[in-house]
Amino acid sequence: MAHPTLKILVLTTCPQCKALRALLTTLEIPFESTDVDTLAPEERQELLHWMAPHNPKKAFPVTFINGKAIIGYQKDLLMEELGLKP
Amino acid sequence: MNTEKLYQQLQKINEAKGYYFNRDMDKTMFLLESLVKNRERYGYMCCPCRLAQEDAKADRDIICPCAYREADVREFGACYCQLYVSKQWNEGPIPEVYVPERRPEEPSSRITRLSSDR
Numbered sequence: 099m100a101h102p103t104l105k106i107l108v109l110t111t112c113p114q115c116k117a118l119r120a121l122l123t124t125l126e127i128p129f130e131s132t133d134v135d136t137l138a139p140e141e142r143q144e145l146l147h148w149m150a151p152h153n154p155k156k157a158f159p160v161t162f163i164n165g166k167a168i169i170g171y172q173k174d175l176l177m178e179e180l181g182l183k184p
Numbered sequence: 185m186n187t188e189k190l191y192q193q194l195q196k197i198n199e200a201k202g203y204y205f206n207r208d209m210d211k212t213m214f215l216l217e218s219l220v221k222n223r224e225r226y227g228y229m230c231c232p233c234r235l236a237q238e239d240a241k242a243d244r245d246i247i248c249p250c251a252y253r254e255a256d257v258r259e260f261g262a263c264y265c266q267l268y269v270s271k272q273w274n275e276g277p278i279p280e281v282y283v284p285e286r287r288p289e290e291p292s293s294r295i296t297r298l299s300s301d302r
Contacts, residue, residue, distance in 0.1 A: 111218030
């Protein structure tokens with residue numbers, strides 16, 4: 099089953115973000131990852147502006163998949179969205 | 185300050201208040217290293233799981249231990265980033281659940297201020 103392109107926004111200092119990346123890597127799911135806390139100010143501002151409607155509380159990690167935003171490291175929700183058994 | 189020293193210092197202070205470091209030592213030490221990293225780059229120990237505004241006053245509610253720790257540990261057994269947990273959480277009967285962000289949304293007037301904006 100082909101997996102939808104998946105984008106994650108993470109912080110380099112956050113263990114839940116680290117766990118999300120590790121899970122996707124273990125499952126061999128291709129994903130794009132952005133370390134938001136190390137972006138240049140202009141890039142960060144632009145990203146936060148784009149992200150606001152999907153993630154008003156600016157919580158991390160956030161996963162964008164199938165046109166949805168999964169806020170936080172919610173493994174069961176993510177597995178379900180990927181069509182995999184939690 | 186190295187993380188080992190920080191661990192001992194914070195452990196004493198916080199256990200006396202009923203807050204314990206996460207039994208997962210890898211996670212705890214990673215979080216302590218992250219706090220030291222945030223202090224080095226921002227000047228204050230911003231919560232490692234929240235995006236700093238690089239402004240201690242604006243972020244005073246998320247300087248560790250954050251203003252939401254008490255309510256989160258009471259409700260979920262763990263704080264937002266899972267550095268601090270209750271005794272029961274560490275001893276296992278409480279399932280490890282996702283702790284949602286308790287911090288209110290930023291008032292629209294308070295935009296994210298970055299170092300270049302000062």
